[in-house]
Amino acid sequence: xxxxxxxxxxxxxxxxxxxxxxxxxxxxxxxxxxxxxxxxxxxxxxxxxxxxxxxxxxxxxxxxxxxxxxxxxxxxxxxxxxxxxxxxxxxxxxxxxxxxxxxxxxxxxxxxxxxxxxxxxxxxxxxxxxxxxxxxxxxxxxxxxxxxxxxxxxxxxxxxxxxxxxxxxxxxxxxxxxxxxxxxxxxxxxxxxxxxxxxxxxxxxxxxxxxxxxxxxxxxxxxxxxxxxxxxxxxxxxxxxxxxxxxxxxxxxxxxxxxxxxxxxxxxxxxxxxxxxxxxxxxxxxxxxxxxxxxxxxxxxxxxxxxxxxxxxxxxxxxxxxxxxxxxxxxxxxx
Ligand SMILES: Nc1nc2c(ncn2[C@@H]2O[C@H](COP(=O)(O)OP(=O)(O)OP(=O)(O)O)[C@@H](O)[C@H]2O)c(=O)[nH]1
Ligand SMILES: [Zn+2]
Numbered sequence: 001x002x003x004x005x006x007x008x009x010x011x012x013x014x015x016x017x018x019x020x021x022x023x024x025x026x027x028x029x030x031x032x033x034x035x036x037x038x039x040x041x042x043x044x045x046x047x048x049x050x051x052x053x054x055x056x057x058x059x060x061x062x063x064x065x066x067x068x069x070x071x072x073x074x075x076x077x078x079x080x081x082x083x084x085x086x087x088x089x090x091x092x093x094x095x096x097x098x099x100x101x102x103x104x105x106x107x108x109x110x111x112x113x114x115x116x117x118x119x120x121x122x123x124x125x126x127x128x129x130x131x132x133x134x135x136x137x138x139x140x141x142x143x144x145x146x147x148x149x150x151x152x153x154x155x156x157x158x159x160x161x162x163x164x165x166x167x168x169x170x171x172x173x174x175x176x177x178x179x180x181x182x183x184x185x186x187x188x189x190x191x192x193x194x195x196x197x198x199x200x201x202x203x204x205x206x207x208x209x210x211x212x213x214x215x216x217x218x219x220x221x222x223x224x225x226x227x228x229x230x231x232x233x234x235x236x237x238x239x240x241x242x243x244x245x246x247x248x249x250x251x252x253x254x255x256x257x258x259x260x261x262x263x264x265x266x267x268x269x270x271x272x273x274x275x276x277x278x279x280x281x282x283x284x285x286x287x288x289x290x291x292x293x294x295x296x297x298x299x300x301x302x303x304x305x306x307x308x309x310x311x312x313x314x315x316x317x318x319x320x321x322x323x324x325x326x327x328x329x330x331x332x333x334x335x
Contacts, residue, residue: 009045009063011053012221022053022061032066039065046072046086047219047229048175071120073177076238076302084240084306088177088229093169096125096147097180097189100139100154101132106146107291110249111239112179113147114295118245121177123150126166128185131156146288148251157185157192166193172225182233190230194220240306241299250292252284267293 007028010019024030024045031039033052045051045066055061069089076084094116098104104127116123125147130136136154144152155162169176170193178186220228247254253275257265261272267289270276278284 004045004047009051011051011061011063012219013053020053020061022063024063030063030066033068035068043086046089048089048091048177048227050090073115073119073121073179074240075115076240084302087179087231088175091119091121091175091177091229093174093176094119094121094123095166095176095178095180095189096123096150097178097184097186098125098127098143099129099181099184100127100136101129104139104143106143106287107294108181109143110146110291111295113150114239114241114245114249114299115179116150117248118241123147124166124169125150125152126178126189127152127154128189129156129158130154130162131159149248155189157188160192163192170222170224170226170228174225175219175227175229177229177231179231180233184233186233187230190220190228193228194222238302239295239298240302241295242303246292246296246299249295250288253289253292256284 008021008023011022012019027042028044029042030045030051032041032043034040043066045063046069049069050067052064052067053061054064069086071091072089073087073091073094074084075087094112096109096112096116098109098112109125113123113125125143127136127140127143133139136156140152140154151165153162153165155166157163166189178190180186218230220230222228253267256275256278257267259274260267260270262270265273265275267273267275275284275289279286279289
């Protein structure tokens, strides 16, 4: 699947050459198959999806099914009712793109890294516009401190520097997706890596931010066999995460948490909390703990919202906890 537009998708046939335009049914969804070939649920097709087409001679092709997704970059649906939205499927690498000018935002990098870890693909942080700052490597080191377990590269497309480690990621059959805020230089980066001007890029504004230019997510097949997927600038992307993804992004917090006195420590006021002790000692920045809290809360909230049954179970558990707490206050044993 090369491109998803209103009412139609562009599909690149397995034999290569020319993309085929395929209309999507009015409800916009297609059965997603599991590994056994059975339908699991109806989903909107996403960029990067592998699909089955019905194409009897003399007819227009139709989408029959979406094949199982090896990985999926998922964001929370834009409105309250909508489900999680797949930004890109079957990607190997998520390039988390953040600008060096204006200053990079550690919180946004952490958010997008969590999105990337959750996808099942490998995150790589790309810090753009290195030509606009005096000490890009020093800034990259600061970002490395919050991007545990991910490569961090400072690049400048304008000066042509730092791109080689990214080109090395473009092996045959590799699919990469770029995510990041509007104006970070995603389309410029895709163009540079593709070697041609395939994406429209925003005009430079005085404040250094680009116009919102990437209208749809598009997959760009490269000469060497790799594919690049651009995404529109993500303004405050709603997080869909799980404990595993959060633990990957916040490996330092997760590691400290194993040393808390209580296994279910929330790192708030508990005695013997190794996380709070690390903040106290200056070993863990308070900003980092705040960021973990915010994303953990948001992920939990999203999960509850997307699963009413689970939400009900949580409420029941909370009631039990409250009841146990009240018994404790009344001086009776808690069981
Ligand atoms: N100085 C400098 N400017 C850059 C660099 N990379 C991108 N820019 C500029 O930053 C602006 C935004 O770049 P885009 O590639 O359009 O940004 P984007 O992330 O694709 O933005 P959206 O499509 O809105 O999501 C453009 O004016 C680019 O010319 C760079 O390495 N150095
Ligand atoms: Zn703790």
